[in-house]
Amino acid sequence: MHIKDTIAAIATPPGKGGIGIIRVSGPLVRATAANILGHLPVERVATFSDFLDARGIAIDQGIAIFYPAPNSFTGEDILELQGHGGPVVLNLILSRVLEIGARLAHPGEFSERAYLNDKLDLAQAEAIADLIDSVTAQAARGALRSLQGEFSSRVRHITDELIDFRMFIEAAIDFPEEEVDFLQDARLIERIKLIRSDLRALSEEAAQGALLREGINIVLAGRPNAGKSSLMNRLTGKDTSIVTEIAGTTRDVIDEHIQLDGLPVKLIDTAGLQHADNPIETEGVRRALDQIGKSELVLLIVDIGVHHQDLAKHVDMLLNEFSDVSKYLVVLNKSDLWHEELIDFAHDYVFASAKTSNGLDELKDRIKSIVNYNLGGEGIFVARARHIDALRRALEALERGKLAFDQEKSGELFAEDLRATQIALGEITGEFSSDDLLGKIFSTFCIGK
Numbered sequence: 001m002h003i004k005d006t007i008a009a010i011a012t013p014p015g016k017g018g019i020g021i022i023r024v025s026g027p028l029v030r031a032t033a034a035n036i037l038g039h040l041p042v043e044r045v046a047t048f049s050d051f052l053d054a055r056g057i058a059i060d061q062g063i064a065i066f067y068p069a070p071n072s073f074t075g076e077d078i079l080e081l082q083g084h085g086g087p088v089v090l091n092l093i094l095s096r097v098l099e100i101g102a103r104l105a106h107p108g109e110f111s112e113r114a115y116l117n118d119k120l121d122l123a124q125a126e127a128i129a130d131l132i133d134s135v136t137a138q139a140a141r142g143a144l145r146s147l148q149g150e151f152s153s154r155v156r157h158i159t160d161e162l163i164d165f166r167m168f169i170e171a172a173i174d175f176p177e178e179e180v181d182f183l184q185d186a187r188l189i190e191r192i193k194l195i196r197s198d199l200r201a202l203s204e205e206a207a208q209g210a211l212l213r214e215g216i217n218i219v220l221a222g223r224p225n226a227g228k229s230s231l232m233n234r235l236t237g238k239d240t241s242i243v244t245e246i247a248g249t250t251r252d253v254i255d256e257h258i259q260l261d262g263l264p265v266k267l268i269d270t271a272g273l274q275h276a277d278n279p280i281e282t283e284g285v286r287r288a289l290d291q292i293g294k295s296e297l298v299l300l301i302v303d304i305g306v307h308h309q310d311l312a313k314h315v316d317m318l319l320n321e322f323s324d325v326s327k328y329l330v331v332l333n334k335s336d337l338w339h340e341e342l343i344d345f346a347h348d349y350v351f352a353s354a355k356t357s358n359g360l361d362e363l364k365d366r367i368k369s370i371v372n373y374n375l376g377g378e379g380i381f382v383a384r385a386r387h388i389d390a391l392r393r394a395l396e397a398l399e400r401g402k403l404a405f406d407q408e409k410s411g412e413l414f415a416e417d418l419r420a421t422q423i424a425l426g427e428i429t430g431e432f433s434s435d436d437l438l439g440k441i442f443s444t445f446c447i448g449k
């Protein structure tokens, strides 16, 4: 238990609601209850009470719940005051709590205390914020699974195997006369392969989890009049982008959020890529190129009616205009105007028609497969870029160690890399963490969480 000051915050969102909740955590909780309620409520029993100001006059009335340490969210004494959900009344109650001695909580500070008091590990604490922030039902389910410890327990399982294995290697190093025999044991190789394959599988699942949490940006790019805005409107089911037969209608960047089987997607419509001679269009093209550099996928929209003859050349020309495009898919739009087969076209493409909606389902499927989104089992959990990075470093250290071991039969180098693997895994759950990292993680939470 970390003995600290007492923190308080309004835990419900700003605005008016049926109820509003104030949370207080820390050593002054009992004194706070005595002052504001006139008594300490029975543990964990919803207790109807007046909430009193310093003169003993009621500010509000509602439900108070007292959770004594260590059986509370933070592991400390907690008092929850459920008053009426108006900003003025909640601020009056909060002010009274602060007057008694608590201070205003920082963003995420309740969760941080829960983590510091071993109520949650770091990945679980992050999952709380991810659950609150999730934009699709699948992401919410994945966040809940992470919060329940699914991801952490997978990390721990690999860590345990690793610790076991390290003990074995280090024992071998301590008995040099037997080291060689020891380390050439075939079972040893089998074990390390198993750890490696577990780690790879976890990395892949975590990558899915990160996609689910972070979503992707998709840019629609191409020449003016190719049908970018029409496709955008079809895919979103809205009429956000202006569509005309006049080339150069879209000049600014317009975005809309959709989801593909739970994958959050930001669709970005851009100005047509072409040489422009007025400054507005030029700026539009610059912004389009900027978005292309930042997106996970570019849909190259081509008017097949216009470009069926110089298709390959046209696509190459478009690609040449991007300095840096990660992934792209050619969408041959206006397929309603063109019914022939394509020959010798080397790029990945789909036929589509923004006019008839033909090909849009295939387009969605291709998008999912290009970004490797395949919500296979029920067991998906959310993950963050930080976790993916830690898993990548863990895997690298493991591979490096194994290579050194295969080549030089050096148990000592191997042991060192296994230690690095374990540390990288420990960063995910927070067994190894710095104040900087904690500050960075919890400061993005909302106040009162």
Ligand SMILES: Nc1nc2c(ncn2[C@@H]2O[C@H](COP(=O)(O)OP(=O)(O)O)[C@@H](O)[C@H]2O)c(=O)[nH]1
Binding pocket: 223, 224, 225, 226, 227, 228, 229, 230, 231, 242, 243, 244, 245, 246, 247, 248, 249, 250, 272, 333, 334, 335, 336, 337, 352, 353, 354, 355, 356
């Ligand atoms: N026949 C046909 N016309 C289309 C299709 N998609 C767009 N258009 C027309 O092409 C013109 C340009 O479309 P727009 O979406 O503004 O193109 P953008 O400049 O790339 O955004 C408009 O007149 C649209 O109605 C399509 O699939 N089939």
Ligand SMILES: [Mg+2]
Binding pocket: 228, 229, 230, 241, 242, 243, 249, 250, 270, 271, 272
């Ligand atoms: Mg447009």
